[in-house]
Amino acid sequence: MTEPGPGERECPSCGFAVPEDAEVCPYCAYEFPVRKASMTLSAWLFVGLMILFAVPLLAWLLGWFG
Ligand SMILES: [Zn+2]
Numbered sequence: 001m002t003e004p005g006p007g008e009r010e011c012p013s014c015g016f017a018v019p020e021d022a023e024v025c026p027y028c029a030y031e032f033p034v035r036k037a038s039m040t041l042s043a044w045l046f047v048g049l050m051i052l053f054a055v056p057l058l059a060w061l062l063g064w065f066g
Contacts, residue, residue: 003017011025011028012030014027
């Protein structure tokens, strides 16, 4: 039995400590559920950054061509 250390979590199927970012257990091939909340957060961060860059660019383009 291996205790999960920092950056690790215990596989609910076989009990081994696997890397926290592993999507599949390397010991028993158990598939960890994907954390959709963090995925959505990164997606929104990406959209926010795109808008942050796109709005001044659009304003510049409209000012240039208008
Ligand atoms: Zn496992």
